[in-house]
Structures are given as structure tokens and as C-alpha cells.
Amino acid sequence: MSTSISMRRVYVWQLPVRLYHWINALCILVLAATGYLIGNPFALQNSAEAYLGYWFGTVRFIHFAFAFLFFFNFVYRIYFGFVGNRFAKWGNFIPHKKEQFAEMLQVLKIDILQTAQAPLKAIGHNSLAGVTYFITFLIFLFQSITGFGMYAAMSNSWFPSLFAWIVPLMGGDAYVRVWHHLMMWFFIIFAMIHVYLVFYHDYVEGRGTISSMGGGWKFIEKERLEKDVTH
Amino acid sequence: MSEHLPTMWEEIRARGYSRRDFLKFCAWTAAFLGLESSGIGQIVHAMETKTRLPVIWLHGQECTCCSESFIRTSHPIVGDIILDHISLDYTETLQAASGFQAEKCLHDTMTKYKGKYILCFEGSIPTGNDGVYCCIAGKTMESILEETAADAKAIIAWGNCATYGCIQAAKPNPTEAKPVQKLISGKPIINVPGCPPIAEVMAGTILYMLTFDRIPALDGQGRPKTFYSRRVHDTCYRRPNYDAGLFVETFDDENAKKGYCLYKVGCRGPVTYNSCAIMKWNNGVSYPIQSGHGCLGCSELNFWDNGPFYQHLASFPGFGIESTADDIGIAIGVATATGIAAHAVSTNIRKRKLVKKEVDVSRIKNIEKEGGNQDA
Structure with a gap:
């Protein structure tokens, strides 16, 4: 890194992206917690009669309610990938240029091998992060389809029944349930790595990665901005 | 004819x-x-x-x-x-x-x-x-x-x-x-x-x-x-216990005596489509859940391979007989946490110089600018 660093503010994450991010984070937190409970309910040893309680029903209700929020928030993000600014566009998530693949390699070198490298060019998502988020989008889709597929059996609404086809395709509710449950762990592990890497990049690069998801601004080296304004 | x-x-x-x-x-x-x-x-x-x-x-x-x-x-x-x-x-x-x-x-x-x-x-x-x-x-x-x-x-x-x-x-x-x-x-x-x-x-x-x-x-x-349009679970007379979160933990506990829900001891009612809870068996005498045993899911695809019968979550194929999705998830989670911790330590060792230099540079710059963070 050059000795004279001069940073400039860049507005990267627009409000819809930030809102999406935090709603999504909340949904995943709630869905994973309630989902885990649905799979492993508490052991209560009491003498209550069934009509006196409904806590498990409430846990399930919260899970289903947040599932709807999660899904429509996700649909909104898909839409915003077409109309948002250049950092929000779909091109960031699906690598299709040579330089994106080169950058993925560079990120791996910086993050895992921790070798000295030229600073990352990317202002928004780096290519590796973009691909990772694309994989999470696919898993969002998988969780939505399997979740609503299972929910369809206990709902008269037309919306969940749109996903009912997944159940026979996967060989019955038992299989759908196991996969839906396993993918919860993907979210938990993704969240661990994601949060760590945000702190890591913020610390190493000093670009304000953490706060960027709050206010939308990042701090980018002036030189970097002047060299390549088109990216 | x-x-x-x-x-x-x-x-x-x-x-x-x-x-x-x-x-x-x-x-x-x-x-x-x-x-x-x-x-x-x-x-x-x-x-x-x-x-x-x-x-x-x-x-x-x-x-x-x-x-x-x-x-x-x-x-x-x-x-x-x-x-x-x-x-x-x-x-x-x-x-x-x-x-x-x-x-x-x-x-x-x-x-x-x-x-x-x-x-x-x-x-x-x-x-x-x-x-x-x-x-x-x-x-x-x-x-x-x-x-x-x-x-x-x-x-x-x-x-x-x-x-x-x-x-x-x-x-x-x-x-x-x-x-x-x-x-x-x-x-x-x-x-x-x-x-x-x-x-x-x-x-x-x-x-x-x-x-x-x-x-x-x-x-x-x-x-x-x-x-076959409804699940055994949805028509089960023990369903109120499920919603109230009252579960049998083992087959010989107090909860089993009280007739609580068999969900946690592996009942397949929630994933099984059949009429057992409505029509029952042997001229309407009983059906498995009424007799204190979870549903095995016998009308579902591959129900023999979705075992063990007495645990809620099926064991996951390819990871040993008793390992469930949760066991796999916890193992990967622990491995990830260990990796993160190791990475954080190595970051502080290997990037110390770099970060220190940047901190120094920015300090000097800020002094030059007299605390000026006014971006043009």
C-alpha cells in the first residue's frame, strides 16, 4: 500500500439493499432459532393439560410468519438486482468476466493465504463474495420451496400450494424435512464466516465495511477511483 | 354376452x-x-x-x-x-x-x-x-x-x-x-x-x-x-399436545402415561399421509399412536430407510448410521469456529505491520490536515 492514503467516500449500498440485508438477517436469525426448536423442542416435564398451552404452536406460527417475510424480502431483492445501482446489479453475483475470476483468486490469497497482495479493486462485493451470495440465493430459493412445500399440506391458501410439487419430487415429506433442516446449518455457518470476514476486511482494509451496511458509505482510495472509474 | x-x-x-x-x-x-x-x-x-x-x-x-x-x-x-x-x-x-x-x-x-x-x-x-x-x-x-x-x-x-x-x-x-x-x-x-x-x-x-x-x-x-390427502398428524387425537409442546421424551416416562405427543420419540405422523387416525384399524378399535407407539410412516416412500424409527430426525445418508443433520451441522460449525479463531490470530500476527503502518500514515495525515476529514 502506498504511504500516502487518501480516501474518498463512495455511496455503495442504497437504502433498499441495506433494508433487505437487515430484514434478511433478522428473518434468518428467527427462522433458524424457531426451526431448530421445531426440530428439537424443549423437554417439559409438567402436569399441564394440552388445552392450557400453545407454545409449540406459537413457535411454529412465528416460523411461518417470518418465512413469508423472508420470501417476499428475497423476491424484492431479486427485483432490485435489475433496477438498483451498479453495486446491487446481478452482474456482481454471477461471475462472467475474466477479471472477476482473477479477483476471486486474489481474494482467496488475501483471505486464506494472507499473502501480501495489491489492494482489492472491488468497491462493492468482491467477486468471491458475490458468488458466495449467489449460492446463498440459491439456498434461499431451496429453503423457500421446501418450506412452503411442507407448509402446503396444512394450508388452504393458494400460495403455498404453488410449491407442493417439491414433496413428491423429493420422495415425500420426510426427505423434504431432512434437507430443509440440514440447510439451516448452511445459514448458521454462513453467518459465522460472513460476520467474521466483514470484521476482517474492515480491520485490514480500513474501508468501513462494517458501517457501510448501516449508512451505505464506503471509503475507497482516491487513486483507485481515479484509475478505474468504469468498474 | x-x-x-x-x-x-x-x-x-x-x-x-x-x-x-x-x-x-x-x-x-x-x-x-x-x-x-x-x-x-x-x-x-x-x-x-x-x-x-x-x-x-x-x-x-x-x-x-x-x-x-x-x-x-x-x-x-x-x-x-x-x-x-x-x-x-x-x-x-x-x-x-x-x-x-x-x-x-x-x-x-x-x-x-x-x-x-x-x-x-x-x-x-x-x-x-x-x-x-x-x-x-x-x-x-x-x-x-x-x-x-x-x-x-x-x-x-x-x-x-x-x-x-x-x-x-x-x-x-x-x-x-x-x-x-x-x-x-x-x-x-x-x-x-x-x-x-x-x-x-x-x-x-x-x-x-x-x-x-x-x-x-x-x-x-x-x-x-x-x-391420502391428510397427514396422520393433522387428524391425530394427540395433536393438541403437539401444539402445547407436551412431548413424550422416553417411552417409560410420565408424559407417555399421560398420552402426550410422540413427536420426539420418532412419530412419523407429521410426514405421513394416511387415514389411520380417522378410520383406525381392526373395525375402528385403535391405531398405532392410540396404542402408545409412534407412526412408522408405512405408507410413505422408503420408510424403512428413513430410520431410526425412534428418533425425530432421520440419520443422514453417508455419515454413519446414527448421525443426523444436526450432528453434521454442529461438527462443521465447531470446525468453522476453530478456523475463524485460528484465522483471527494469524491475521493479527501477519497483518500487524501493515495495519500499524496504515495507522501511522493516517495519524500523520490527520495531523497535517489538522483533524481535517473534509473530503472535497
Whole structure:
């Protein structure tokens, strides 16, 4: 890194992206917690009669309610990938240029091998992060389809029944349930790595990665901005 | 046909049943089929005008529990008329004929009622080693099925074997057993899964076809909607315990005595589509959950491989017998946390110089600018 660093503010994450991010984070937190409970309910040893309680029903209700929020928030993000600014566009998530693949390699070198490298060019998502988020989008889709597929059996609404086809395709509710449950762990592990890497990049690069998801601004080296304004 | 074939009503009458018994039977059938009250009239009319429904009932790789279940339907007319008298032109277990005579019976029915007979198939069909694991009269079950299915009006696949392969098709499936729907196409197939299916469900399915001369409404997996559209869980009398979060933890605990929900000891009710909780078994006496044992999911695909039966989450294929999705998730989670910790430590060692330099530089710059963070 050059000795004279001069940073400039860049507005990267627009409000819809930030809102999406935090709603999504909340949904995943709630869905994973309630989902885990649905799979492993508490052991209560009491003498209550069934009509006196409904806590498990409430846990399930919260899970289903947040599932709807999660899904429509996700649909909104898909839409915003077409109309948002250049950092929000779909091109960031699906690598299709040579330089994106080169950058993925560079990120791996910086993050895992921790070798000295030229600073990352990317202002928004780096290519590796973009691909990772694309994989999470696919898993969002998988969780939505399997979740609503299972929910369809206990709902008269037309919306969940749109996903009912997944159940026979996967060989019955038992299989759908196991996969839906396993993918919860993907979210938990993704969240661990994601949060760590945000702190890591913020610390190493000093670009304000953490706060960027709050206010939308990042701090980018002036030189970097002047060299390549088109990216 | 020149010969006079007796109608169903005439056959029933000949067996010594009164008109009253007959009408009760029709009302009973309508109730099980979930028909509206006008349906009773339709059944009475059908019974009075229709002749016997020719049925060929084949047994592949199976334990005969489907037949055993069927002969225990709660209404005697079903057993007497449908099974003994009316329909079965050929069935290995119950027919009087044997050897060449039995084979002749089969071929007579197939030629006489070409395109009209119903083929009921009980059991799975082994396809490994050219099908040697199940042969009758020198023919493999697969070729017998193909031959009889070719001119059948419709096929009823009895039980989990004929629908999904059941235990014969469970891993490692040594005989390469397959269900009917994997081998036959282009014919209407009605899947009536269960190990065995409930007697009334079997009787209801046949009686529906007899009465209305058409296939009952089927769901996406070819099962009659009347009987398989709801989960055992949704119709279970222990369901309030589930919603209240009252669960049996072990089979010998206080909660089990109180009849709490069996969800945590592996009940498959929430993933099983069947009528057990409504119709129950043995003339409505009980069903597994009522007897204190979780549902095994016997009407679902691969239920033998979705074990262990007494734990909620199935073990995950490829990760050892007892490892569930949670075990795998926790193992990966711990590995990830360890990796993160190691990475954080190494970051602080390897990037220390770099970060220190940047901190120094920015400090100098800020002093130069006199705390100026005013960006142009």
C-alpha cells in the first residue's frame, strides 16, 4: 500500500439493499432459532393439560410468519438486482468476466493465504463474495420451496400450494424435512464466516465495511477511483 | 354376452343377506368414500345393475399382509362378496384351483374380459438377475405383470410394496425390487400404499371403481385423495399436545402415561399421509399412536430407510448410521469456529505491520490536515 492514503467516500449500498440485508438477517436469525426448536423442542416435564398451552404452536406460527417475510424480502431483492445501482446489479453475483475470476483468486490469497497482495479493486462485493451470495440465493430459493412445500399440506391458501410439487419430487415429506433442516446449518455457518470476514476486511482494509451496511458509505482510495472509474 | 351374469345385488341376495343389510352396506360404503347422502342411492343403483367386476389379484414379492388386511374389513359383505364371490378370478392365496387349472383361470379371464378387468397387484417385482427371485409357472413376475397389465382396464397397486417397493426395495435392495409404477406406463395406476393399507381404504377404492366405473380422484402420487390427502398428524387425537409442546421424551416416562405427543420419540405422523387416525384399524378399535407407539410412516416412500424409527430426525445418508443433520451441522460449525479463531490470530500476527503502518500514515495525515476529514 502506498504511504500516502487518501480516501474518498463512495455511496455503495442504497437504502433498499441495506433494508433487505437487515430484514434478511433478522428473518434468518428467527427462522433458524424457531426451526431448530421445531426440530428439537424443549423437554417439559409438567402436569399441564394440552388445552392450557400453545407454545409449540406459537413457535411454529412465528416460523411461518417470518418465512413469508423472508420470501417476499428475497423476491424484492431479486427485483432490485435489475433496477438498483451498479453495486446491487446481478452482474456482481454471477461471475462472467475474466477479471472477476482473477479477483476471486486474489481474494482467496488475501483471505486464506494472507499473502501480501495489491489492494482489492472491488468497491462493492468482491467477486468471491458475490458468488458466495449467489449460492446463498440459491439456498434461499431451496429453503423457500421446501418450506412452503411442507407448509402446503396444512394450508388452504393458494400460495403455498404453488410449491407442493417439491414433496413428491423429493420422495415425500420426510426427505423434504431432512434437507430443509440440514440447510439451516448452511445459514448458521454462513453467518459465522460472513460476520467474521466483514470484521476482517474492515480491520485490514480500513474501508468501513462494517458501517457501510448501516449508512451505505464506503471509503475507497482516491487513486483507485481515479484509475478505474468504469468498474 | 349371451349368459346371464348375476348383478351384485343378486349375488348378495344369494348369499343370504337381507335388503336391510344390503342398504346398510351401501350407506357404510358411501360414508367411507366420503360421498354426500345422494351417493348412497348411486351405490344402491350401481349394485343393482352392475355385474361382477372381474379382478385378477397377483402376488409378487410380499408378505400377504395386504390380503390379510382386506379380509378384515369391518363390513362382512365386503369379505363375502367382493373377495370370495364377486371378483377374484385369479389370486394365488385364495383360489381353489392350482397348477394348470389356475393358469387357465388367469388366461380365461384375460381373454374373456380383455380391457375390462382390474389388475390388483400386491408386492414388489424383483428385476435383478433376470427376475429369478419371484417366478410362477416358469415366468418371472415382471413378465407376468407386463402380460396381465397389457389388457387391464386399470391397475391397483396394493400396499407399500407395489407402490414404492417397501422393505424389499430398502437398501441395499438385493433383488432390485421395483414397484408397479416404475415398470408399467400408459395404464391408470391407483396406488394404495400402507404396510398394509387399511382394510376400509382397500374396500373403498374397489367399491368406488365398481360404483362409478371410473378411477377415484388421485393426488400427485397416484393415491386416492379421499384417503391420502391428510397427514396422520393433522387428524391425530394427540395433536393438541403437539401444539402445547407436551412431548413424550422416553417411552417409560410420565408424559407417555399421560398420552402426550410422540413427536420426539420418532412419530412419523407429521410426514405421513394416511387415514389411520380417522378410520383406525381392526373395525375402528385403535391405531398405532392410540396404542402408545409412534407412526412408522408405512405408507410413505422408503420408510424403512428413513430410520431410526425412534428418533425425530432421520440419520443422514453417508455419515454413519446414527448421525443426523444436526450432528453434521454442529461438527462443521465447531470446525468453522476453530478456523475463524485460528484465522483471527494469524491475521493479527501477519497483518500487524501493515495495519500499524496504515495507522501511522493516517495519524500523520490527520495531523497535517489538522483533524481535517473534509473530503472535497
